Amino acid sequence: MTRKNTKKNSSSNKEISALKKKIFAFLKKPDYKPASQEKLFSLCGISSQHRNAAIDAITELLTEGSIEIKNKKISLPTGKKSNNVTGSISVHPRGFGFVTPESKYNIDGDVFIPKPFMNGAIDKDVVEIEIVSKKFSDKGPEGVVKEIIERTRKTILGVIFDKENEVFLAYSHILKESKIVHVKPFTKTPLKLGDIVILKVQDWSSYPRKLTADVVNILSHIKKPSSDIETALVEYGLSDTFPQGVIKEAEKFPKEPKKEDLEDRFDLTKEETFTIDPDTASIVGEELPEKLIEIDSDIYGINTKFVEDCYPSEDGTTNRNLKSDLTKREKSRLKTIFNDIAYTRFIENEQEEPQID
Template identity: 40%
Template sequence: MIPPMKEKETPIVTGVIRVHPRGFGFLPTEEYPQDVFVPKPHINGAVDGDTVDVEINTEAVSEKGPEGRVLAVVRRGRSHVAGTVVELAKKGAAYAYVPLLGDDLMKIRPSEERKFQIGDRLVIHVVEWGSARKESAGEMQSYIGHISDPSLDTIAAVEEYELSDAFSRAVVKEAKVFGEEVSEKDKKGREDLRQLETFTIDPETAKDFDDALSLTQDKKGNYHLAIHIADVSHYVRPGSRLDSEARARCNSVYFPGSVLPMLPFELSNNLCSLKPKVDRLTVSVLVDLDEKGTVLNYRIVKSVIKSAKRFSYGEAKLVLDGEKKSKHAKTLKLMVELCHRLKEKRYERGSIEFSLPAIQLHVNKKGDPEKVEFVEYDITHQLVEEFMLMANETIATHLAKEEKPLTYRVHAEPTSVNMKEFATLANAYGFNLPEAPSTRELQELFDEARESPVGQFLATSFIKSMRLASYSTQNIGHYGLGLDYYTHFTSPIRRYIDLVVHRALFGESSPNEDFEEIALQCSERERLSAKAENSVILLKKLRLLHQSQKDDPYRKYDAIITQVKPVGCAFEVEELMIEGFFPVSRLSEDYFVYEDLRLVGRHTEQSYRCGDRIKVAVEVLDFITKTAFWTLVPSGRKKRRRR
């Protein structure tokens, strides 16, 4: 007798889901090389950070990756959330906008402590998580303050993203034990490099100086580069309270005007910081290179240094431009020379480099944003980056050859589908790119497009098509940098992974260290920290817009269209680097249709395409949802109607 055929079992995977604000999610798993995509209708009440069981839809698996649906929430990622009251209900209850829930509001039970007002920021204890059939419910755990108070923006983000703020007394006490100066005892057994001309180059506002540089050149033209990194591992030992706290935080978080450090200020801003004119303990990577920038040999040593100067990027640039005198001018110019050699070699191996604009937000003591400053990625930034890349690659290669445990910084290449879609997009804008381009061909495209109106759009589109870099014990190389071996070593004051790598170098890791668990935890905390930073920056930009509107209600802003879709146009307000969108339904001057990557007026032939410069005006600002609604200002260019 033939046994009955068993139905094919549907794979079920378990993991921590990442939910996008628009409602869909991704589940990283060991079973699949790509994250499992979960469409919004199949989220089934899960929120960002929940541990879930996901059923894989085997018929929907494609080159882009598997697709699935949430079967059950195994464990909630948190018991409390941050939210803002947007609606008052009967009997003292209210409804709050909770970013974690997307468009769904959470009902807040009446509180004896406070009569709710619209705009109240709350920490909410979740009583019941919602689903498609019922609403989420919670009760006020604590009152943060009102949305109108900008001094509370960072505090609200700390609650929303479950970040760590103040250090416990025990942790601070442990940090203070080391004193304020490096002892003679601590210097013993280290290579004395205090005779080298050494200095730091950092942002103007920085206080935690992780790295310092030295460079000389001999008569043969060979370069002798020294990259000195703060020896945080000397103070933060495995099993200590400092180590437990640093591991829980994983990284420092930087907000406009403030920082949540990974380590207490006694270490991060003092004893570990490579401040000028004082002895500091470091791990130095000493690299000898020929005149073309090829590495001849290297050494990695525990050392003592004394930085001679603390340069800001701006001051170093003034020296290089001859606008300010400095006894370090010759060395700075030599660093620029070596930087160019290294950039050439990086270009040859297929590293991809983007030149996207960046800004710095300045706030006052009350948290009010005062101005936005554009940060130029000039040669001083580039030389520091090149030398840090060299140090990180050297350490990764060294540890891999030594077969020591290592957490790599990995970056997978884009899927063939994503690459093909990007090539189609680039070709539609007149560039020649094959369906499966090499990194060299991609870099040539970005170089060619840099001065084009669509250059920034193409670079941003490619970045979005790539997977995020992360940490892993499984080395797959770093696609963006074109490297076989790469790790993070150069910032142990602000990144826990770097501290772990320092310990691995000298065999100082805990014998029971779970490197893969650390890699996963640090990758996740990095993602959350970036979301928190971006959230506060966006809110500050909206506050700046609000102030600008109060000063001039009719103000118009210059913007550039960054993407055109059948439903409308995305744009960026250049002054603030803030994104906006106007739907095609709001274009009243004509009926617009989508053709050839443009929106074209059927009667007037007025068109909108990527790269076009436009003017927009603020219609509504919503601090609670961090949203700006815009109107398109007519250009005044009247095109003749077709008859």
């Protein structure tokens, strides 16, 4: 009788041990978010037949200090995330990023963050990341953004394209998920469609669901191409001056080209030239937003159905995610639609600049 019980306990212990490994491995996944016990069992594919053993596995993991439970949700202990580091993130126009770890971590080089693991981070944020792969490739070690510690960017640039009741809507290219910003009326000067404005975000907590900002200054208007350089400097936080070393090096070059430099060259400076791009051409920095919260037919007009098809809604929610299998032509059409909305669709004519009262 005793021998029979021992055999049964041994089998149970093996089951618990296997479930501990399975659960712990799942918690270490970079995209795992703290979940309740029942939700975790479901995510791990643990059937009701093994539920009691899974509960024992959770109990043992808790006793060992391998996991913790906060607000009835299970996760790895905060203090044991040895692969977590903090640093400043630089975001590429195509959506991925590189984090420069703080010097105290003694990590040589940047950590590459793939686009799916940016988790709402924008350029120059201070973030906490988990390094999930220390194997170096051309891009270096890889990680996932776990938390946004500080939004160091105090202002963002936006283009006014519409108004809903007393709130203006602006399109901000620097944002990586929802690019629409709700803008409060500017008290100094009435806003106009097409105004390029500097916006100050007071609270990032609701992003990307909704982002509200105040106008700091009206920088320019989209019909004034002469301000493109100034706009780019503000939008990307670039310096408008060169280091002295660069200036001294440039001064070594003559102001006019030498005769030998012009040999075998055809002078086209007085000719009118232009380029023709195919409708599938892609412009760097015009990446599509990954999510849309809602699709308003008043904004998208005849394109509403097409945009809805490209951003199918999640079951039971208003969130819409970009389809992963769009053709180049569909992507190109989407970019055209978004650009028209943000920059030209609501500008009534080239002569007048109507104000929105």
